[in-house]
Amino acid sequence: MTRTVHPIETQSYRIIRSVVDTTDLAPRSRDVVERIIHTTADPSWRDDLVLDEAALDAGARALADGAPLVVDVAMLAAGVTTYPSVCLVGTAEARDLAAAAGLTRSAAAVRLAAERVGPGAIWAVGNAPTALFELLRLAGDGALRPALVVGLPVGYVGAAESKAALRATTLPQLSNVTARGGSAVAAAAVNALLYGDPLS
Template structure:
């Protein structure tokens, strides 16, 4: 019987590696930690078939984090799940504007979703390096439209919103047109826990890279 948390995680990842091999799912070595973390979070090895990684997603994400990246989260569930202690060690911050009074007032006045207004506030902030969108498809759409209209692209977009209205379409648009590196999960599946898993896996890799360079 396995009871220690670290042993449970180690055994879980061993099982996941076996399942990936059994299904014939091959990923570049550098993205495997993220793939395994998403599978571990969802308990679903089939989800790996819909994960897509821009060729520069990992390198740009880690570089940004090591330079103290600020991360925008579309909802509080994403923001609360991030490894704040690890991110702080790298000098980074988390921003979530979904409950911001200015955002709420703008959403009420314009009839737009709070997620759209939160992205607009984040872009006006000019301090956001990584966008982690796990819940609101309209947040991803707003970001893509803003970049298309001339807003500076972020260092990395983690676009994994869940839903049956817009989610699959906007994620396909991200993969097709984004000038920024991205990580996405095609189709209707997604969610805050997946966004958190991806961000935390990147934070862990950035910390490991920093520690190895310090030795």
Template sequence: MRTVHPIETESYAILRTRLDTADLPPLTRAVVERIVHTTADPTWAGDLVCDEDALRAGRAALLAGAPLIADVRMVAVGITARPSTVALDLAPVAEQGLTRSATGIRRAAQSHPDGAVWVIGNAPTALDELLRTGVRSPLVIGLPVGFVGSVAAKAALRDAGWPAISNRSERGGAAAAAAAVNALLYCEESA
């Protein structure tokens, strides 16, 4: 059982005076609130795209011990409830025509073609490469950040129909991506 610090309790109380999430399904609410709490930015609520069935499947997979693959160490460090594999660590150098982030995702996909939960919070090229690999996943958390390619990569994730969490804007990042994973792991709803 996780011990919640009084500051976190107070922060959620403040959050709920500024943002009404009562009508959201339980896991969507958990993800939205955790990201808003992490960023202190209530406008995330209108930007996130969540599918409750995908969240439920991802949570169940995580609780059952499915591999968790993070694109970069910043995401992995932010996930406080369980370890993950860092794809970038698998790519000391980039393969021809790819970024190092995309190379790491390609290599991680070779080791985890089926059943891993993927969390991308840094490079849009990592999400693009994940989509090219054709892995089978119960959940992809696609929240890369940036002015170049992030909106298109997240739209491609949604268009591909993969079970996912994404957002519509250029924002994203390690903190938001890790927060989404933590929300699923901390939520008390049964899987």
């Protein structure tokens, strides 16, 4: 995606590269690591992320081809300003399904989205571990076939466990090891796949 890079962003990336060595990473992996560090001002993400270059490249190509982007919360959608997303967590349907099925709204929204988008979507989870667990259940049942799962939920209840469960699958994926994550981090990962290297 072509965009105008602000001089502050350019300077920020030069500083990041003076602080963190990312030269050994493949291009998409480097884009993701640097964009997340840029978003968080936290170089320790370099060693927390679990990266798969082929999966990231497939995700970037899917986005370039206009694949659906499904996100778990509106905050994540707001962070991806140049690409439309599907976010059903705030809908009456998600509220009603959550109440009827004993799910969180985030998990209910994932279940509804799986019925509405076809195979080859990008699924980004930045907030709710229950959304990622439901995504994994549906994928295991064959109800969805993602081009990429960005699994970066945050929290002390289920976040690290949901990401470990993601890594135990063969789904094309991006995750991190610890309990940290969040909507801004997941949005940064998606933006990295959309924008590429701002210094190139």
